[in-house]
Amino acid sequence: MTSVSAGLAHDIAIIGGGAGGVLTAIQLLRAATAPLRIALYEPQSTLARGVAYATPYPEHLLNVPAQRMSGFSDQPDDFLDFLSADPQERAALAPMFVERHRYGEYLRDRLERARAASPATLVHIVQPVMAMDRNEAGWRLRLADGAQADCDAVVLAVGNRPRPLPARGAGGLSADASLSAWDFDAVRAVPGDARLCIVGSGLSMVDAVLSFVATEHRGAIHVLSRHGWLPQPHAPHAVADFDPARLLSLDLRARLRFVRERVREAAAASLPWQAVMERLRPHGQALWRSLSESDQRRFLRHVVRLWDVHRHRVAISVHEQLQALIDRGQLRMHRGRLDTVMQVGRCVQVGANVRGRPGLALEVDRVVNATGVEMRVPTMRNPLLTELLGEGHARTGPHGIGIDAGDDGRVLDADGRVQPDLWVLGSLRIGNLWESTAIPELRGQAEAVARQLIAR
Numbered sequence: 001m002t003s004v005s006a007g008l009a010h011d012i013a014i015i016g017g018g019a020g021g022v023l024t025a026i027q028l029l030r031a032a033t034a035p036l037r038i039a040l041y042e043p044q045s046t047l048a049r050g051v052a053y054a055t056p057y058p059e060h061l062l063n064v065p066a067q068r069m070s071g072f073s074d075q076p077d078d079f080l081d082f083l084s085a086d087p088q089e090r091a092a093l094a095p096m097f098v099e100r101h102r103y104g105e106y107l108r109d110r111l112e113r114a115r116a117a118s119p120a121t122l123v124h125i126v127q128p129v130m131a132m133d134r135n136e137a138g139w140r141l142r143l144a145d146g147a148q149a150d151c152d153a154v155v156l157a158v159g160n161r162p163r164p165l166p167a168r169g170a171g172g173l174s175a176d177a178s179l180s181a182w183d184f185d186a187v188r189a190v191p192g193d194a195r196l197c198i199v200g201s202g203l204s205m206v207d208a209v210l211s212f213v214a215t216e217h218r219g220a221i222h223v224l225s226r227h228g229w230l231p232q233p234h235a236p237h238a239v240a241d242f243d244p245a246r247l248l249s250l251d252l253r254a255r256l257r258f259v260r261e262r263v264r265e266a267a268a269a270s271l272p273w274q275a276v277m278e279r280l281r282p283h284g285q286a287l288w289r290s291l292s293e294s295d296q297r298r299f300l301r302h303v304v305r306l307w308d309v310h311r312h313r314v315a316i317s318v319h320e321q322l323q324a325l326i327d328r329g330q331l332r333m334h335r336g337r338l339d340t341v342m343q344v345g346r347c348v349q350v351g352a353n354v355r356g357r358p359g360l361a362l363e364v365d366r367v368v369n370a371t372g373v374e375m376r377v378p379t380m381r382n383p384l385l386t387e388l389l390g391e392g393h394a395r396t397g398p399h400g401i402g403i404d405a406g407d408d409g410r411v412l413d414a415d416g417r418v419q420p421d422l423w424v425l426g427s428l429r430i431g432n433l434w435e436s437t438a439i440p441e442l443r444g445q446a447e448a449v450a451r452q453l454i455a456r
């Protein structure tokens with residue numbers, strides 16, 4: 001694939017070459033019946049890595065079984081097809097959580113194939129887009145190296161950004177003392193006897209702990225989060241039998257009651273609670289969109305952590321590893337809200353509030369930020385998004401999270417008017433859709449956006 005950066009013109013620009021951008025490019029290449037100039041703007045030199053698939057390390061697994069990770073809804077076994085041609089091996093792999101880097105390899109393979117068979121052309125421009133303005137044709141993009149590019153339509157696929165460490169004093173920590181759980185190499189390089197405080201207890205924390213297991217880390221690992229819950233394990237595949245549509249007309253409180261009743265029924269039928277979550281999983285967007293605005297707000301304030309810990313689960317083997325570390329006293333879960341971090345010599349003093357009062361003090365050598373995905377665009381520190389909001393080309397999504405878009409994925413400007421030639425997909429649609437980051441949602445969005453673009 002060509003990598004260029006110069007004065008450019010394309011029919012379609014896709015900004016962001018993680019999984020979402022690459023899936024959109026594949027759909028466009030496959031659907032094109034005539035020459036079409038597509039550009040993929042991605043500063044990483046390797047496509048389809050983004051955050052999730054950038055890890056080269058074998059301990060980092062997909063959190064969805066291989067049989068449900070196809071990039072294409074009309075080819076449900078496509079990821080398995082990539083992994084193996086042998087029927088027995090495929091059957092064994094189907095329920096497994098395979099190494100995450102395999103998924104980036106898979107998407108790159110499918111991109112190359114689509115490109116080779118398409119009348120359309122694709123260029124990878126190894127540059128971030130810093131800003132975009134309207135021109136007569138559509139959009140003019142401004143790149144980090146000062147070059148400009150004109151295009152008729154734009155797809156924003158800029159994905160996930162890490163949340164800054166939510167603590168007073170965070171800016172004063174040295175680079176050695178503070179690291180991001182998404183910096184997979186830095187986590188692997190932590191000295192084996194370092195005392196650690198991981199802030200956040202979701203799947204990014206799990207990634208970091210698994211790397212510490214892989215490097216035979218000996219130092220204490222403290223995990224601090226507001227609820228102190230450990231991620232829950234998947235269960236052997238089972239789906240409870242009830243109609244999720246019955247939830248749609250209920251308010252939040254009644255929904256929670258309904259779900260608890262289904263969990264009790266499942267238990268009576270010897271099914272785990274995970275079977276109820278599996279039944280709800282494909283309906284996440286409908287469940288969110290049918291809540292009133294005030295119930296959505298209540299959900300974000302009071303229920304979201306309970307939901308997340310049951311929704312975003314880990315492989316059983318991973319859960320067992322975490323539990324083993326807890327049992328031998330190396331991993332300690334703490335409940336509290338991080339308040340301050342202060343570097344004293346080579347140590348970091350961490351202070352957290354428990355029930356609104358100073359209640360926890362830890363002295364560690366490193367703080368690992370595993371607080372996950374930033375949902376508020378103004379704090380994402382992505383210059384392109386800041387500019388889009390500042391110029392009124394876009395506005396923040398419901399509840400101030402993500403950016404606002406119509407049902408077809410087209411961005412709404414500051415006055416709520418549909419941008420006819422600007423689409424968004426992935427986690428930026430969180431305010432409108434809630435479930436909008438994992439592959440099952442991304443593949444549907446990429447298909448829908450490509451269909452509209454080709455129809456133009």
Ligand SMILES: Cc1cc2nc3c(=O)[nH]c(=O)nc-3n(C[C@H](O)[C@H](O)[C@H](O)COP(=O)(O)OP(=O)(O)OC[C@H]3O[C@@H](n4cnc5c(N)ncnc54)[C@H](O)[C@@H]3O)c2cc1C
Nearest residue numbers: 016018019020050051052062063128129159160426438439
């Ligand atoms: C650690 C982790 C593990 C995950 N594991 C799974 C899993 O197992 N299964 C699953 O279904 N989902 C998983 N997810 C969800 C994940 O978000 C999606 O699967 C998917 O990777 C998201 O892809 P994306 O393209 O939307 O975003 P990203 O992967 O974040 O990619 C966005 C890309 O846009 C680029 N970009 C940003 N701004 C600009 C700009 N201004 N100009 C040009 N380029 C720009 C970035 O460099 C980046 O490469 C995981 C997420 C994380 C964070």
